[in-house]
Amino acid sequence: MKLATYKDGTRDGQLVVVSRDLSIAHYATGIASRMQQALDDWGFIAPQLQDLYETLNHGKARHAFPFDPALCMAPLPRAYQWVDGAAYLSHDTLETDLSMSQGSGDSFVGPHADIHCADEALGLDFEAELAVITGDVPMGASADDALEAVRLVALLNDVSLRLVAQRELPKGLGYVQSKLAVAFAPVAVTLDELGDAWDSGRVRLTVQSAVNGRKVGMCDAGADMAFHFGQLIAHVSQTRPVRAGAVIGGGAVSNAPVENNGKKEWPKGASSLMEKRAIETLLDGKASTEYLKPSDSVRIDVKGKDGQSVFGAIDQKVAPLAA
């Protein structure tokens, strides 16, 4: 099934069930009002949401309405845990360990939210990635067991300040100032929605990203994911339990270069401007792409094997600088 959260003036919004083709939706009122509530009690609530989803897909839900992504918050507007992995190693082949870092889950935003940046000189960038939202995971779960705890898959833009990170990361304590509000595609989906594209913890689909309508990447999310989502969750839960509603990201989707006449090429592009700039530097000796500026737009989408958008698109604009 496909789930979204509609704005209603509250911090957690209203849970809605969305049809497979993203055309219509229905409030989940009477089943669960908030996404976290569904995640807290998934075994009881999910089957009821699934029933509503099927009724909706058959055109038989009595109070269905046209689905409008512009009215969406993030599917889970606030999360008690957001940990991002670096599951794609191809742009840094010296690193073979799994690295993950904690983020802030207090202000996820919807697919059309403006990006508010304090200063143009901070290296504003997007980062197109997939994430899973988990149920409860016991301490010491194996990667296989951890996969069983995946409830939903989501598409997100991990908005980053690259020049702040350059200053912050050498302290060794991760990101505090160098990440802005993470934006999510309109719907989060259960694994059955991905069909064969869900391959034991990897999503074998293409993540498309564009800035101002120009392609930045058409990256294969499955091919070069060195650690699958079960491994990422197991990493987090190795020494402590993980609670329902944790959002575990795979990191910016990235593909290894191909060799052509002894020269490296990146035909699939990149899922962030930082990687695009790194590729340009490798090929041309310098980066020609600039970081995001006010009024720039970012679009991220994933199409299923049927050509339809799986999660709906992220479509954000950089707001004018605050006065």
Place this chain on the structure above:
Amino acid sequence: MKLATYKDGTRDGQLVVVSRDLSIAHYATGIASRMQQALDDWGFIAPQLQDLYETLNHGKARHAFPFDPALCMAPLPRAYQWVDGAAYLSHDTLETDLSMSQGSGDSFVGPHADIHCADEALGLDFEAELAVITGDVPMGASADDALEAVRLVALLNDVSLRLVAQRELPKGLGYVQSKLAVAFAPVAVTLDELGDAWDSGRVRLTVQSAVNGRKVGMCDAGADMAFHFGQLIAHVSQTRPVRAGAVIGGGAVSNAPVENNGKKEWPKGASSLMEKRAIETLLDGKASTEYLKPSDSVRIDVKGKDGQSVFGAIDQKVAPLAA
């Protein structure tokens, strides 16, 4: 006022108001059922809680009951953001910058919760510290403005795995596997409860910590706090807004050594075994204190100027290793 959360079988528990002397309590039912709810709408809810608190302190609350810390969850059992600072620089005087790191807010625990550690060889340690719980803070708030957003002060044990951190920190991305569930003292308090001891973002009280009944530290939380809580919050909100319910920690309370006949001494001790071991190494060439083992107990408390416990005590035991 003093607020706690009672266990009720749910993940968020029931908000209770606790009398100043921690002897009696009253459910906040009818005002707010969960702590996050109060934080989300503080301006409206806090005055009502304050009224109940005053009635309770005057012995006039009709459904008051004896307060039992053993029935407490953390005052805020789950938080959308937990960022810990290193506001005490005295044990590492080369560092003059403020360092902060994101933690996981998905499983805070109550004052008597057992500490569950996967393996005795991970360097299990306590860390006695104070934290504030915030309201909404706009992006770019000054340290002074950020102080205005402090809603509550709390006492916590940031349970740490030192030998995991040794492996994890060199990656530069902070703590993911090297922190266990943070335990909180029974009540969180508003600033007026601290009286003069709240000194423009610093708490001028002594944090007492003991392992197996033996003193580890009687550290002054105000004297050597290089960055006050307003500065810590402003650091986090420099590039992004911080939302209501963020927990911002000051880091393990620590005091600079004093010179005595040309020799350094630490009369106030330490607020973690790591620091105690570092002091032993400086004085004796080697650390004689071992990290925590199963059945060890940790007690952390803060007394007000009237000699009474401000937050109630944290009193935890290390559980037997999981089979």
